[in-house]
Each structure stands twice: as C-alpha cells, then as structure tokens.
Amino acid sequence: MSAPTLPTGGAAVNPESLPHAEPEAPSAYDAVLLVSFGGPEGQDDVLPFLRNVTRGRGIPDERLEEVAHHYRAFGGVSPINDQNRALRAALQAEIDQRGLELPVLWGNRNWDPYLTDALREAHAAGHRRLLAVVTSAYSSYSGCRQYREDLARALEETGLAGEMHIDKVRQYFDHPGFVAPFVDGVQGALERAEQGGVDLASTHVLFVTHSIPTQAALASGPPEAELGPEGAYGAQHRAVAEVVMTAVGRDVPWSLVYQSRSGAPSTPWLEPDVNDAITELAGQGTKAVVIVPLGFVSDHMEVLWDLDEEALTTAREADLWAERVPTPGVDPAFVRGLVDLVTERVEGQDGGVRPALTALGPWYDVCRPGCCAGREVRPAVAGLAP
Known part of the structure; x- marks a missing residue:
C-alpha cells in the first residue's frame, strides 16, 4: 500500500464560528495542581502502569507486553515523572x-x-481552591476532557467534591511560551542542516503529534465550531505549525503528520504516519527532514521511542539527514508562559490582552458544553455541562 500524499500548509477553518471566550473573573486560589499522565519507574511497574492506562478495555497482558518493550528498553523507566518533578520545581521558582x-x-x-x-x-494542607495546569496543550478528549473527568472522579473518590473546587487554565497551544521553544528548535535544526551541506530546497519539516481516532478529532472543540475535518485538534496543530514556520522565515515545505497509532485496524485514525511520510518524502527526492514533536510538552516515552528510535531509524534507512527538535520541557519561556496562565486566572485578565499567536485563540477558561466529549459523557470539572 502506498503512503498517502502529504498535505502541506494549513487547513481552512472558520475562527468566527467559535463561541466568544469570556474570561473568568479574578479568583483566589490556594494552590496550583500540576496534572500529568504518569509513567512507570522500574521494570516491575511497567505492566501495572499499562493496565491503568488501558483500564476497562479488556486488553490482555500479552498485548500490553507489545507496548511494554518500549519501556523495558529504557530499564522500565519513563522519563515523564522526572520531567514533571523538574517542571514542578521550575514552576514553583x-x-x-x-x-x-x-x-x-x-x-x-x-x-x-x-x-x-x-x-x-492539598486538603490536609488546608487548600480548598486549586488551579490545574495540565501537561497537554491542545483540545481533544484525551488531552483535555479526560483530565477534567479524572479530576471530577478524584474529588468523588476522596469525598472532597463538596469541599474542594478545581479550575483549569485554558488550552495553551498558541501561547507564546509554548510556541517559542519550537521556533528556536526549527531554526537551530535548519541552521545545522545548512552547516552540514544540506540544501534547504530539498528539506521538509514534519510537525508530529499523537494520532487519535478520526471521530475523536471531529468531536474535539465546541460542537458548534467549524474547524474542518480534524476538528479543533487538527486545526490547532496546523495553526501553530504555520506560526512556527512564519517565525522561522525560511521557505521550507512542511506537513502535519502523526505517530503512535493504536487500537483496532478497522478504526480510522488520523494519518499519515510519520514513518510513512518520511518514506514517501525520500521517494520524492527530499534529502533532509526536521522532525518537530509539536503535540508534546516534554520528551516522554512516545517521543523517545516513536520518534528518536523509530522515525529517525526510518530516516537513516532512507539515507536522509534528520534531526528531532526538543520539546518545551523546562525551557524558561515555557515555564514563564505557564505561570502567565496562572496569573490570568488570579487576575481575571481581559481576553483582549491575553497572548495568543493564532486566530483560534485565546482559548476558553471554561470548556464549552459538549466540548471534546467522548462516547459517554461523564462529570468533569472546569466546564459547562454536559
């Protein structure tokens, strides 16, 4: 089967279809809660962790072991927890x-x-109003709604639903603090490619994010928004990629591609896969690729394995010059940007002065009704029902 033809550039969307994003009033918070995915920290943790990730899907352990080898290759340790420790310390500072x-x-x-x-x-320390910062920048069920459901469920399980209130900062896909590290990364990679004798006319920039089912992509964002066939998820990534390439100021073609597809083969997911894209580009005469993990906040396992191991191996086998640029991690601009988002909510900052680098932003403080809903609508914090 041949790889799908790569679309370049952005997709037409209608930002005016987005309902007006009213900033919330100033609020006094007791603490900031950094919320993330989590990961194993030893070989014995790998299967229990993967069981947690796939809870309720009935996936047998032998299937989970197919994914476990990614973690086992790194001693069973995901880098994400250490990265979150570093991010927590940087945010506190x-x-x-x-x-x-x-x-x-x-x-x-x-x-x-x-x-x-x-x-x-938090409760034992006397905190009753928390502001959540989630390590996911884009709108989707798994990247936003599911975290809000997790928080609502945690309040119920701890018996704190009536005592503790949790808000969440807005999606920050186009905040300058998130975007700036990618601009620096692409600029640096292209400069190194030139220094290595690569002709930028034969170079392609691949912006990569996690694939999700096409139906989940369509459901991302407010139901009334007109954001194209990939919903808010695809539209936000494409809009940010355009901003990055404009800031870089080089006439280099680019595409949005995907990684880490899973699930039943019969279920359509967003394509093309990054490896298929690299193979196709090589066949078209491309000599170099710059891989940009645009959908990721830090260099966690899916970046280290799916990109650094698999995608870069595909590029080497195709005899391409290739480099993967860093994720924001604890880049000072990113850390400042996240704290800016906290300050917005503490001060109730007007939407007209909130930084947003695309026509889609600034996004909402409070998620719209039905935004990014899954098959079953569950209680969620920081949103309007349902």
Whole structure:
C-alpha cells in the first residue's frame, strides 16, 4: 500500500464560528495542581502502569507486553515523572519570584503520585481552591476532557467534591511560551542542516503529534465550531505549525503528520504516519527532514521511542539527514508562559490582552458544553455541562 500524499500548509477553518471566550473573573486560589499522565519507574511497574492506562478495555497482558518493550528498553523507566518533578520545581521558582504565594502540587492520571493522593495532600494542607495546569496543550478528549473527568472522579473518590473546587487554565497551544521553544528548535535544526551541506530546497519539516481516532478529532472543540475535518485538534496543530514556520522565515515545505497509532485496524485514525511520510518524502527526492514533536510538552516515552528510535531509524534507512527538535520541557519561556496562565486566572485578565499567536485563540477558561466529549459523557470539572 502506498503512503498517502502529504498535505502541506494549513487547513481552512472558520475562527468566527467559535463561541466568544469570556474570561473568568479574578479568583483566589490556594494552590496550583500540576496534572500529568504518569509513567512507570522500574521494570516491575511497567505492566501495572499499562493496565491503568488501558483500564476497562479488556486488553490482555500479552498485548500490553507489545507496548511494554518500549519501556523495558529504557530499564522500565519513563522519563515523564522526572520531567514533571523538574517542571514542578521550575514552576514553583517562577511563582515564588512573582510573589504569588501558591504552592505547586502534582498528581498523575495513571501512576504515583495519583490525583487522589494529590487532592488528599492539598486538603490536609488546608487548600480548598486549586488551579490545574495540565501537561497537554491542545483540545481533544484525551488531552483535555479526560483530565477534567479524572479530576471530577478524584474529588468523588476522596469525598472532597463538596469541599474542594478545581479550575483549569485554558488550552495553551498558541501561547507564546509554548510556541517559542519550537521556533528556536526549527531554526537551530535548519541552521545545522545548512552547516552540514544540506540544501534547504530539498528539506521538509514534519510537525508530529499523537494520532487519535478520526471521530475523536471531529468531536474535539465546541460542537458548534467549524474547524474542518480534524476538528479543533487538527486545526490547532496546523495553526501553530504555520506560526512556527512564519517565525522561522525560511521557505521550507512542511506537513502535519502523526505517530503512535493504536487500537483496532478497522478504526480510522488520523494519518499519515510519520514513518510513512518520511518514506514517501525520500521517494520524492527530499534529502533532509526536521522532525518537530509539536503535540508534546516534554520528551516522554512516545517521543523517545516513536520518534528518536523509530522515525529517525526510518530516516537513516532512507539515507536522509534528520534531526528531532526538543520539546518545551523546562525551557524558561515555557515555564514563564505557564505561570502567565496562572496569573490570568488570579487576575481575571481581559481576553483582549491575553497572548495568543493564532486566530483560534485565546482559548476558553471554561470548556464549552459538549466540548471534546467522548462516547459517554461523564462529570468533569472546569466546564459547562454536559
């Protein structure tokens, strides 16, 4: 089967179809809660972690072992927890420097420290109003709605639903603090390609994000928004990629591609896969690729394995010059940007002065009704029902 033809550039969307994003009024918070995916920290953790990730899907352990080898190749340790420890410390330092007097707590969806533990810790310390910062920049069920459902479930499981309130900062896909590290990364990679004798006329920039089912993509964002065949998820990524390439200022073609597809082969997911794209580009005469993990906040396992192992191997086998640029991680611009998002909510900053680099932003403080809903609508914090 031949690889699909790569679309280049952005997709036409109608930002005016988005309902007006009214900023919330200023609010006094007791603490900031860093919320993330979690990951194993040893070989014995790998299968229990993957069982948590796939809970309710009935996936047998032998199937999970097909994914487990990614973690086992790194000693069973995902880098994501250490990255979140570093991010938590960096956020606390920036918050302290600004005099906000907010402690930064941390809880995960799938591994220790779990959200329930983080909420109990917060409650024991006397905190009743938390502002969540999620390590996911884009709109989708798994990247936003599911985290809001996780928080609602954690409140119920701990018996704190009537005592504790949790808000969430807006999706920050086009905040300058998130975008700037990618601009620096692409500029640096293209400069190194030129220094290595690569002709930029034969170079292609591949912006990569996690594939999701096409139906989930269509459901991302407010139901009334007109954001194209990939919903808010695709539209946001394409809009940010355009901003990055405009800032880089080089006439280099680019595409949005996907990675880490899973699930039944009969279920349509967003395409093309990054490896198929690399193979196709090589066949078309491309000599170099710059791989940009645009959908990721940090260099966690799916970046280290799916891109650094698999995609770069595909590029080498196709005799292409290739480089994968860094994720934001704890880049000072990213850390400052996240604390800016906290400050917005503390101050109730007007939407007209909130930074947003695309026509789609600034996104909402409070998610719209039905935004990014899954098959079954569950209770969720920081949103309008359902």
